[in-house]
Amino acid sequence: TACLLHGKVALVTGASSGIGAAIGEHLAAAGAKVALAARRTDRLKDLEAQIARRGGTAVAITMDVCDERQVHDGVKLAESLLGPVDILVNSAGVLYYTLMKNVHVEEWHMMVDVNVKGVLNCVGTILGRMVEQRRGHIVNISSDGGRKGFPGLAVYCGTKFFVEGLSQAMRQEVAEFGVKITCIQPGDVKTELFQRTTDLEAQKKYEMVGKMKVLEPGDIAQAVLYAVTQPEVCAVNEILVEPQEAP
Ligand code: NDP
Secondary structure, eight states: OTTTTTTOEEEEETTTSHHHHHHHHHHHHTTOEEEEEESOHHHHHHHHHHHHHTTOEEEEEEOOTTOHHHHHHHHHHHHHHHOSOSEEEEOOOOOOOBOGGGOOHHHHHHHIIIIIIHHHHHHHHHHHHHHHHTOEEEEEEOOGGGTSOOTTBHHHHHHHHHHHHHHHHHHHHHGGGTEEEEEEEEOOBSSSGGGOOOOHHHHHHHOOBTTBOOBOHHHHHHHHHHHHTSOTTOOOOEEEEOOOOOO
């Protein structure tokens, strides 16, 4: 698979941990030059070095996806080092379990800022160029919570429904320019995502991780790799990946 993405440039947000880091590794292993974006530079540098040791090409790009200026500057830096972005993977995201009755406004806003506005900042910075070049692929890491509401995750699911609606509409606008939009919808994956919650009542009542089977980040990276390596005529619009239930 080392040459499947030869000559392609990918930018992956949320690449400092979990699913985004695994996607960065998989795309680099398939031959893409990868810009690894997140806030924690030390983590990005470690991954950059790890990819380089395996003969791949990656650069660490420090940026907060909530800050339009940082996204703009980060993308500019990535493109000056690697060339125009062919594949954008929006994996940066945050999750807080909250019960609506407990009114955790600050945590609601964090989820909207990263999961909604963060995606818009990245799409807004990169899509125009893709349309001009008449090629490109945007992969949004949505969630099974983008297809169905889960209790304890009302706002989180709301942000992922946004990602689904955005993707469905945008896909129809950009198809004529050869640009593809994919949503990956993971079920529970073993990452750091679940460590932020402060609403312990919500967490205790509804958190599933630890109670059921979970996926590995690499399982989701495989789905991304599948979506971005198909022939031009084949648009992989959605992939739902869930842990296999016990028989
Ligand atoms: P992690 O917590 O391991 O990774 C989240 C990533 O997002 C980190 O790299 C973090 O980097 C980055 N991030 C958070 N806030 C910002 C910000 N403001 N600016 C830039 N980067 C940011 O979780 P996962 O890997 O699990 O999550 C990745 C995506 O997968 C998310 O969109 C999540 O909603 C989705 N998902 C996860 C599931 C799971 O079960 N784990 C299931 C379904 C969907 P840093 O802090 O360095 O900025």
